[in-house]
Amino acid sequence: MKRWLILIFPLLGLIPAFANFQKAGDSPDTMTQYLSASVDDPIARLQKKLDAGSVKLAWGRHGYLDSVLKELQISPRTQTLVFSKTSLQIERISPKTPRALYFNDACYIAWCQEGVMVEAAVQDPTWGTIFYTLPQRPTEKPKFVRQKYECLQCHSSPMTENIPGLAIRSVYPMADGYPDLSEGTFLTSDHSPIKERWGGWYVSGRHGTMRHMGNVIARHYDNVIELDREKGANNLDLSRYFDTKPYLTPHSDIAALMVLEHQSHLHNLMTKVTFRIKDALRDEVQLNETPNDHRHNESTIRRIESACEPLVQALLFSGATELSAPVSGTAGFEAQFSARGPKDKHGRSLYQLDLTKRLLRYPCSYLIYSESFDGLPVEARQQLARRLTDILRGKDQSTAFSHLSATDRQAVQEILQETKPGFLPASH
Structure with a gap:
């Protein structure tokens, strides 16, 4: 089965919010507690500082991105770039304008060119993955908004074993950035063979004789889908695919x-x-x-x-x-x-x-x-x-x-x- 990789952040408004199936007389179930609990994750802590005025987010070329990464202590060297259209700001993502992801041990931050928001998924010590968005417009008091029901349609589903979580998936990316779902989909982790990783992503680095699915577009020939793995292998310069100058670095490090x-x-x-x-x-x-x-x-x-x-x-x-x-x-x-x-x-x-x-x-x-x-x-x-x-x-x-x-x-x-x-x- 052919596959590509995409880290999915909040997908809003897809289906009505899931029902609360808690029965009368029961104590609150874990998901109900998750939705109502106060959290103490890195974004919640940062927001408290913003509200108190002890920290300010600077507006710059990338909106609030640079300042958010600095406050969360996330290195730009963690940048990875995904060009598949399977996330919230779908109209802003393409092979020419990939979505950038940055992370540390507790936070995942996503940014799109001319995006309307910065997206975040962060780890709360008690409740696990919590989702936020930060509007990309200059304001005196920037506000991270916790996302619940909308994001959990995908991020608390069979893909994540029905707990709030992150989903890394594989399919074939087409020329417009949309995945060909007819080829199937599967979740990716460090268990996945290299040959089944990174389709729909840009990949910069050396990996010898191993072949992956990154850096290339899937194409149909006589109703058969093909992916030129050799063409996408061992690429060190991503500028051949798109203009890297709008990003914090020109890399999507393997x-x-x-x-x-x-x-x-x-x-x-x-x-x-x-x-x-x-x-x-x-x-x-x-x-x-x-x-x-x-x-x-x-x-x-x-x-x-x-x-x-x-x-x-x-x-x-x-x-x-x-x-x-x-x-x-x-x-x-x-x-x-x-x-x-x-x-x-x-x-x-x-x-x-x-x-x-x-x-x-x-x-x-x-x-x-x-x-x-x-x-x-x-x-x-x-x-x-x-x-x-x-x-x-x-x-x-x-x-x-x-x-x-x-x-x-x-x-x-x-x-x-x-x-x-x-x-x-x-x-x-």
Whole structure:
């Protein structure tokens, strides 16, 4: 099946807002709580500063974009460019005017040329992905608007396993930027083969003999759709496709793309864990099944374990695609990203990229340091610590973790014990 990639941000007004199916007498379900909860995500914090006058957003060539990225501490080197028409400001996106995306460990920001708004999806430590828009017009008091029902038509659907999340999809992009959905669609993560990634995106960088779907348009010949993967391979200069001058950088860095798809998948899994465990604890209370000693019943424990296991595997890159050739970008993203994060006494960090055989040098996601991880329900953090301890100490040698060598396990365990104190028990 042929595929391309598109990170979808809010799509407004597609279908009527979903109904609240909460029954009379029930305590609020998790989605109802999500919609009404006060949030403490990076945009909410920034808005409080804007309201108080302690921070001001500067209006410039890109509207508020530059100032928003500065306040959220997002590097322009994270820029990736998508030309598919599958997002909110559809009329402003094309192969000649791609949409720009920027990100850090908690925020995703989207910008279009002559766009009417900056779009944002950010991670709240308690509730997961929260969606916002910021009107692109100069004003004394810029206001981020939280988007709920409209965005959740797509961002809390079967695509995201019915929890608020991000969706990275693959299809064929046509010359006008619209996808040919007759070729099918699928969600993309770091599990996806390289040959099935990045159609509908621009990709700058080297990747050797590996071939992807980026940088090129799909075409029909005798009712057969074709994509010239060779033509889109190992491109270092995107100016051959479109005018790069309106953007913050002329790059759509391949390494940034790989990090983007990894962490968006992890963020979805963390939100899913939060929602599933909140549901399990609510059900336990409603059924009055919590024992007197406050230990959870067997059913709740099984639900907690089941919810956490996919996140355990994703944190340790179980099932991730192995690279068959080295990867290098064009924007200096690798060096900047690898220099981040806490380091142990040997100078090792979970932020260090590998990009020869796998994404990270030490196969444990850097998002284990994030507010999203630390904001997981305590039951989840305890279960994750137990599972990671068993795996990293070699007690769990199951197939899901057979990709981890003894050296990998020891290195990750040592790094975590030094850089995330109190999370894993000390080795004896």
